[in-house]
Amino acid sequence: MPMLQFTLEVIKLDDIFFDKRTLELKYQIPLGKIGEFFRGLENGKIMATKCIECGEIYFPPQTNCPECPNSGVEWIELSGEAILETYTIINVKPTSFSKYPDYVVAIGKLKEGVKVLSWLNIDDQKKIRIGMKIFLRVVKREEDYYTYEFFPE
Amino acid sequence: MKRVAIVGIGHSKFGKRMDVTINELAWEAVKQALDDSGLSQKDIDFYSVGNLGFWSEELLPAVTIGEYCGLRAGSLKTEAACASGSAAIKVAYDSVLSGNSKIAMAIGVEKMYDSPNPTIIELIGRAGNYFWEFENFGLTFPGYYALYATRYLHEFNAKEEDLCLASIKAHHYGSLNPYAQFQKEITMEDCIKARYIAWPLKLYDSSPITDGAAAIILASEDIAKKISDTPVYIDSQGYATGSANLSRRDDFTGLEASRRAAAIAYKNAKIESPRSSFDLFEVHDCFSIAEVMAYEDLGIAERGKGIELLRENQTYHDGRYPVNVDGGLKAKGHPIGATGVSMAVEITKQLRNEAERGRQVEIRKGRAISHNVGGTGHYAYVTIYSRGD
Ligand SMILES: [Zn+2]
Numbered sequence: 001m002p003m004l005q006f007t008l009e010v011i012k013l014d015d016i017f018f019d020k021r022t023l024e025l026k027y028q029i030p031l032g033k034i035g036e037f038f039r040g041l042e043n044g045k046i047m048a049t050k051c052i053e054c055g056e057i058y059f060p061p062q063t064n065c066p067e068c069p070n071s072g073v074e075w076i077e078l079s080g081e082a083i084l085e086t087y088t089i090i091n092v093k094p095t096s097f098s099k100y101p102d103y104v105v106a107i108g109k110l111k112e113g114v115k116v117l118s119w120l121n122i123d124d125q126k127k128i129r130i131g132m133k134i135f136l137r138v139v140k141r142e143e144d145y146y147t148y149e150f151f152p153e
Numbered sequence: 154m155k156r157v158a159i160v161g162i163g164h165s166k167f168g169k170r171m172d173v174t175i176n177e178l179a180w181e182a183v184k185q186a187l188d189d190s191g192l193s194q195k196d197i198d199f200y201s202v203g204n205l206g207f208w209s210e211e212l213l214p215a216v217t218i219g220e221y222c223g224l225r226a227g228s229l230k231t232e233a234a235c236a237s238g239s240a241a242i243k244v245a246y247d248s249v250l251s252g253n254s255k256i257a258m259a260i261g262v263e264k265m266y267d268s269p270n271p272t273i274i275e276l277i278g279r280a281g282n283y284f285w286e287f288e289n290f291g292l293t294f295p296g297y298y299a300l301y302a303t304r305y306l307h308e309f310n311a312k313e314e315d316l317c318l319a320s321i322k323a324h325h326y327g328s329l330n331p332y333a334q335f336q337k338e339i340t341m342e343d344c345i346k347a348r349y350i351a352w353p354l355k356l357y358d359s360s361p362i363t364d365g366a367a368a369i370i371l372a373s374e375d376i377a378k379k380i381s382d383t384p385v386y387i388d389s390q391g392y393a394t395g396s397a398n399l400s401r402r403d404d405f406t407g408l409e410a411s412r413r414a415a416a417i418a419y420k421n422a423k424i425e426s427p428r429s430s431f432d433l434f435e436v437h438d439c440f441s442i443a444e445v446m447a448y449e450d451l452g453i454a455e456r457g458k459g460i461e462l463l464r465e466n467q468t469y470h471d472g473r474y475p476v477n478v479d480g481g482l483k484a485k486g487h488p489i490g491a492t493g494v495s496m497a498v499e500i501t502k503q504l505r506n507e508a509e510r511g512r513q514v515e516i517r518k519g520r521a522i523s524h525n526v527g528g529t530g531h532y533a534y535v536t537i538y539s540r541g542d
Contacts, residue, residue: 016171019210029284060285060398086307086405088299089352090291094278095271097291105290107300107400115400119290130307147289 033063036075041146044138046080048114049073059114078116080136082108082150087120087128106150108134120150127152156541157249158377158384160256161190161370162498167486168334170364175209175264176221182368182494183222183260190370190380194223197370198254202230203241203261204490207276208268218260226254231490234280234527235439237261238493239390239534242369246387249371256376261494262366273362280528282397295351295359295440297399297529302353302442304405309457313353316441317344318463320357320483323438326470327484329511334363334486358441363486367494369501385501388520388537391417395530406457408530411450415524418535419452427452433503433514433521434474435496438481447524448476451535475514478503493534496523500538516540 031038040047049061053071059078065071087106090097097103106120106128116136122128133153140146163185165178173181179202187193202215211217215228231240238261245257265273277294279287286292305311321344327333339357347356377384395410396402403409415427424430434451438444448459453474462468468476479485479499482492500521502508519540526533 027283031284059400060282086300086304088296088303088354089349090293090296091348091352092274092293092295092350094275094287094291094293096275100291103291105292105296105300107405115402117286117290117292117398117400130304141289 034061037061038146040077041138041148046078046136046138046148047075048078048112050076057112057114059116078114078136079111081111082116082134082136084120084128084130084132084134085109085115086130089125104128106134108136108150110136116148118149122152155250156374156386157246157371158374158381158386158541159369159497159501159538160372160377160381160384161186161192162501163187163189163368164332164495164498165366166332167363167365167488169266170264171266175211175214175262175267176217178264178364178366179218179260179262179368180222182262182366183224183258186258186368186370192256192370192380194225196256197224197226197258198256199226199245199248200224200228200258200260201241201244202228202490203237203239203259203493204230204263205232205234205237208273209264210267214262218262224258233532233534235437235487235489236493236525236527236532236534237490238367238495239523239525239536240493240532241490242493242497242536243390243392243534245371246390249373256370256372258368258370259494260366260368261491263488263490264364265362265488266364270362281399281531285398293351295354298440298442299351299354300399301405301446301529302440305442305445306353308406309460311460313355314341314345315460315463316358316445317341319438319441319444320344322463322469323477323481323483326478326512327480329509330480330485331509333480333484334361335480335484354440354442357483360439360482360487363488365486365488365491365495367491367498369494369497383505384541385504386539386541388539389418389421391415391419391421391535393417393533395533397531399529407446407450408526408533410530410533411447411524411526411535414533414535415451418522418537422537424537428474430518431520431522432475432516432518433478433500434476435479435499435521435523436476436481437492437524437526438477438483439487439526441483443526444476444481448474451522451524470512470514478508478512478514493523493525496525497536497538504538504540
């Protein structure tokens, strides 16, 4: 391939067409099959599914066990007791999260063996240590809906 | 088994390319690949276009690029996130391997700057499981890899300075690659003092937003030697898919999908010792931590020892394991769908001894490997190439 020297022209704003059409994307996500999970949140519970046949626990919950195609699942409440496996602090945030101060995203391993990814709600981020005990609790967000976050024990 | 060879390569300048549309950008690579092979559009029996899209305006890039470039054979767009380019190579390779095509082209292209920066951050943060990771917790793409970096640094007593060694190397080679987005060296001080984007990852730990295109032409062995004096063969490709939710990963110090893809590629190419088999490694260093994990996932360093290769400068072009001597994703740039094809172009150039001064590796084994990851180990493609002499 020939060696090239590039001199890209400086682009004037006039050379760019600013789209006159806007596409707003806001999905309608059908979560009815795991409605039990959301009803659980309203009652302060964090629910997972468990395969009746093989006992595998699913979080995020799903109502089919791919290993046991003919089995059903049952709903179980998670203890919330967890150990912090890893975390990060999101400094450059998506626009849709720009109103929040820099937040901690953590992955904790629950007593039941499943792992959960969520925010770690802690006053002093310097006190976070891998291996520390954390607790998963239901929270109400300012957008007026329920979700879950880790808290230090 | 019949073999398939790369007989033509093309590569656009990577960077902020607001001087061209996605079609014009793809043409830069397509034209070079046709010129390089001496073939014309009518010789192409099939083509694929690796592209993630969303930030650029065309929904059907394989079609718009085909029209612009005069390609009329059957085609499709491939999506495997940041490994979409390797997925494009996969389908073009399979098409030739199966005998359905004699000659096929794999194009990779991404036009990210057609959207403003916040839109890109918003979109790329969704490259995992949308509802369970993004909707509620606003994870970003650097955030995904930062989860790995935190655990890796903790478990193996490494420092942020160690990760910077990968970024310094990337920018060194970017400065020697005329196609790279960043062509200036950086110092440890530049790297360590840069602002955090997703703690513990900082600005220079991250690959940039990039526009770019690359193309390769593949031909069956029986005609490859008639087209090119220096065909480069694809010996094998291994691929694997990891879990969408990071919470379903066993550990956060390596990418399980990468390890599985590598094992398949090694087995099919009969590679027993990855440490003594390759002249060059093109690895998916979208973040500094990703490069370190790639050393380990490909088996050139033991678990937890990847950092030592950096500390000992063993992955420079004159080291034991030359890695990303084109600047890698961090300095050459990372136009998502183009990256896998760009890796194939770089490997072909190196195996032909045509790389620019200061970054040509010594070709002794005649074999090289690419490691292209989509998302955070969501997709993994490992491809092994050889001169076949
Ligand atoms: Zn089951």
